[in-house]
Amino acid sequence: MEIKEHIILDTERNERLDKVITTLNAEWSRSQVQQWIKEGNVTVNNAPVKANYKCNENDKIVIQIPEPELLDVEPEQMDLDIYYEDADVLVVNKPKGMVVHPAPGHTQGTLVNGLMGHCKDLSGINGVLRPGIVHRIDMDTSGLLMVAKNDLAHESLVEQLVNKTVTRRYKALVHGVIPHDHGTIDAPLGRDPLERQRMAVVDNGKHAVTHFQVLDRFKQFTFVECVLETGRTHQIRVHMKYIGYPLVGDPKYGPKKPITDDGQALHAAVLGFNHPRTNEYLEFEAPLPEEFTDLMERLKK
Numbered sequence: 001m002e003i004k005e006h007i008i009l010d011t012e013r014n015e016r017l018d019k020v021i022t023t024l025n026a027e028w029s030r031s032q033v034q035q036w037i038k039e040g041n042v043t044v045n046n047a048p049v050k051a052n053y054k055c056n057e058n059d060k061i062v063i064q065i066p067e068p069e070l071l072d073v074e075p076e077q078m079d080l081d082i083y084y085e086d087a088d089v090l091v092v093n094k095p096k097g098m099v100v101h102p103a104p105g106h107t108q109g110t111l112v113n114g115l116m117g118h119c120k121d122l123s124g125i126n127g128v129l130r131p132g133i134v135h136r137i138d139m140d141t142s143g144l145l146m147v148a149k150n151d152l153a154h155e156s157l158v159e160q161l162v163n164k165t166v167t168r169r170y171k172a173l174v175h176g177v178i179p180h181d182h183g184t185i186d187a188p189l190g191r192d193p194l195e196r197q198r199m200a201v202v203d204n205g206k207h208a209v210t211h212f213q214v215l216d217r218f219k220q221f222t223f224v225e226c227v228l229e230t231g232r233t234h235q236i237r238v239h240m241k242y243i244g245y246p247l248v249g250d251p252k253y254g255p256k257k258p259i260t261d262d263g264q265a266l267h268a269a270v271l272g273f274n275h276p277r278t279n280e281y282l283e284f285e286a287p288l289p290e291e292f293t294d295l296m297e298r299l300k301k
Contacts, residue, residue: 008059011204017044018051021063022191023204030196041066073102078114083284088153088276089146090119090132093286096142096263101133115147122147123154134158135231140249142289143170143268148276156276161231167272168228170236171215171288173265173296174245175255178222182213185239189232198252199234201242208232210239221248221299225269237264248295260295267292 004024012020021033021042034051036042041064044053055061081093094100094111101112115122115132122132132147134157146166148154160166190205192198209229216223222245226236237253240246246254250264272283288296 002065004063004065006061006063008055008057008061010057012055013057014054016051017042017049017053017055017061019193020055021061022196023202024063036063036066039066073107073112073116075116076108076113077117080111080114080118081286082118083144083286084282085119087121088149089157090115090149091144091146091271091282091284093144094137094142094268096140096289096291099139100136100145111145119149121149123149123151135161137268138234138237138264138266140263141170141266141268142286142292143266144271144284144286145268146271146273153276157273160273164229165274167270167283168231168268169270170226170228171267171269171292172224172226172236172240173248173292173299174222174224174240175220175248176222176245177217177220178212178214178224178245180214182211183243185210185212185243187239187242189235189238199232199238201238206230206232208235208239210236212240218299223296236266248299262291262295265292265295 006024008020018030018033018037022028022030037049037051040048043062044059082090083093084091092111099110102110112131112133124131132149134146134148134154137143137145146157148157186209187201188203188205189199189208190202192200193202207230211227211229213225214222215225228235237247237250241253247264247266248254249258249260249262251258254264267288270283270285272281274281
């Protein structure tokens with residue numbers, strides 16, 4: 001069982017305990033945290049409390065994170081679009097609509113199921129639910145992902161992500177016509193305090209930087225390339241909305257009535273990294289998928 005500790009800051013005084021804890025990790029939902037508190041897995045100053053406990057400065061919070069529910073993840077034969085593979089790493093082009101790894105209620109048809117059907121060797125650092133997975137992209141985002149086939153490769157690729165030496169360039173269609181040719185969005189991201197299933201720019205969020213360059217302009221839309229300096233949850237989607245140019249088709253951060261039901265127009269086009277064993281720099285580029293180019297042609301008209 002993993003244990004996390006946190007000392008309440010002055011800025012967190014009088015906040016509800018469950019709200020404070022959900023800001024500590026973007027993957028923790030409010031309901032999940034409330035369940036942990038109810039089950040006695042959270043203490044404040046060595047004593048159990050309720051979810052609505054109002055925090056005091058210097059309170060010591062200890063969170064015992066239960067082991068994840070064990071899922072029966074089965075290998076599946078899939079026609080994976082593999083761009084590169086050797087004994088250490090694999091680069092795959094994930095199609096739009098595919099989930100990266102299994103989760104409760106979603107144990108089939110994921111990229112992990114397909115990877116397990118393709119090869120027996122995947123790193124075990126992320127456990128049985130995410131073997132080989134070093135980084136993720138959203139279900140409705142297409143594009144390139146690097147996969148670790150052993151723990152040595154996994155640790156090297158994660159270190160490169162932390163050190164910001166991995167090249168990640170995305171292509172996106174956004175609402176509105178961006179007047180300047182390029183820019184940088186430097187705005188911290190965390191859970192939206194009003195809607196916990198969304199991310200937002202928040203004062204106490206995690207450092208997040210996105211660079212963008214305009215590739216083409218249409219009458220009401222802009223085609224851009226975004227370069228990630230950090231890799232936060234929904235980073236490009238939230239950052240582009242923040243500056244007033246939400247992604248086309250984005251059901252979570254775009255207009256209430258999206259112009260397409262296929263999800264956000266976002267494609268992880270370029271991926272580059274140093275090989276974990278040889279240190280050779282490798283870079284791959286995946287062309288825009290057909291549904292993306294078709295949408296772009298419709299918007300041009």
